[in-house]
Amino acid sequence: MPGENSLLAVNLTDCLPADWREGLFIGRVLTAAGPSPILVDKGIAYDMSQVAPTVAQLAEKLPLAAASGEELGPLDTLALPLLSPVDLQCVKACGVTFxxxxxxxxxxxxxxxxxxxxxxxxxxxxxxxxxxxxxxxxxxxxxxxxxxxxxxxxxxxxxxxxxxGPDAEVFTKSPVLSTVGLGAEIGIRSDSTWNNPEPEVVLLVNAAGSAIGATLGNDVNLRDFEGRSALLLGKAKDNNASCSLGPLVRLFDEDFTIDDVRNAELELTIDGPEGYRLEGHSSMNQISRDPLELVRQTLSEHQYPDGFTLFLGTLFAPVQDRDEPGRGFTHKVGDVVAISTPRLGKLVNTVVTSKDAAPWSFGLTALFTNLAARGLLKETA
Structure with a gap:
């Protein structure tokens, strides 16, 4: 069941966008019955599983009245843990965009x-x-x-x-359903000695190829593996619990648009178990390629019938020494990584090795078995 990954005790209210009572958001929660998509409208959360059993289907039904779901109450008092806010979407990422x-x-x-x-x-x-x-x-x-x-x-x-050059780097970051959410452990390979977080804005794109919202993401990177050979990108990027998203996807509307993504200022803090602290910053207005151009290139000769998420890259490149002079930064187990920007909130995760993170066991077969048992697969179109 998703959510088995150990959760850091986080105050949800502290991780919500500054204007969370005004925006429109989608995400996922873990209920007693299983994972359910939610819609948050005017600060109230609604379980939308009876209307759209997956976030991918919910994204295709927008705009959708929140009242068509089951009211769960104010978001800041939500008793259900937040999962990664996406499910069936392919997880894509762009590299070297700054x-x-x-x-x-x-x-x-x-x-x-x-x-x-x-x-x-x-x-x-x-x-x-x-x-x-x-x-x-x-x-x-x-x-x-x-x-x-x-x-x-x-x-x-x-x-x-x-x-x-003319072509952006676009790669698949992690398998469908493998991402973790707010408060979860995030993994680095146990045999990596040089690695770092990558704080990024992540677009949610629907099946028609339209960017419909944005969230925060940590595209964990192993600098030693990729540095030895770019052909090791898969090992550097795709490991157990190595991709986090959240806390929620903020949907674009009249008050929150792609321009807010273009001008987002991301803050990052890393608090180590030994008292070490690193602070970083990434300004989206310094990106070399426009976010929608990155979407266009991702779609140029491919289709995504369940939609996709797209990491937009990061300006952040840690060079502050942590231990030995000249060795720069690398993670230690127990690091608490927080990525934030006012209109998307804060994503917090704790670093462990991918071997020690909870095994990923809830895949597509488990999801559809669960949805079928709950009677949610009828009339899903």
Whole structure:
């Protein structure tokens, strides 16, 4: 059953958007019967499982009157645990969508996964490309000229190709139903020695290809694995409990639009078990490709009949030393990671190894077995 993943004690009210009583949200809760989609309207939560048994189906029925569901009461007094707010949607992600992120990927590649070599490489690369790479539009003539100059200098990288070339990096982050939500443990591989959180805004896109809302996400990254080879991206990104979303998806309306995503300011804090604290920031207005352009490229030659979520990338690249000078940041078991922005709320998770996180056992077969037992599969179209 979803929700078996150990939960950090979090105050739900502290994690809700500043104006949660005004927006329209969808998500999932764990009821005694099983997972149920909810709609939150004017601060009141409604169980929508009798109307749409999955969030993917609920997204296709919007706009939908909340009163057609079963009232659960005010969101801030909700007694049911929140799950990841998506279910059947494919979980997609974009990489290297910020210039600084591109430089960090080059550093990983040049360091071959060795954190101790990163500081010297970082300084050398930023001296050569730090300013110019921020000034070009991906796919433009100026970008092509910069690419030619970097190749001539022997500084070209596959990461710079997706940063300033015509094609965005879009990959599948994790399997359907494998994401975790607010308060859950989030996993890093037990054999990783250089890793970090990636605080991101995540779009929810429906089956028709329209972005209908946004939430927060942590696209956990293993810098040592990807740094050794980009072909290890799957091992770097897709591990047990390695993807968190939440607390809820805020739906776009007259008061919350894609422009709020474009201008979102994300804050990140990491509180370690030894008293260490790291604070980070990511400004979406510095993204190199527009969020809707990333949606377009994801859809260019693919369909998603159950919709998809799309991580938009991050500006955050931690370089603050944690232990040894020059080794930068890496997670420790017990780190509490909090990602926040006023209009989407706060996503909080505790770091464990993927081996020690609760095994993912509630997949598609289990979900549909549960929905059938609850009599929720009739008239689902």
């Amino acid at each position: 210039a600084l992120s591109a430089i960090e990927r080059v550093i990983e590649e040049r360091a071959r996964g060795d954190a101790s070599a990163a500081a010297e490489i970082r300084g050398r690369l930023e001296e050569r490309v730090g300013g110019s790479i921020r000034a070009v539009v991906p796919g433009s003539a100026e970008a092509a000229a910069l690419k030619a100059a970097l190749i001539e200098d022997g500084l070209w990288s596959q990461y710079l190709e997706v940063a300033i």
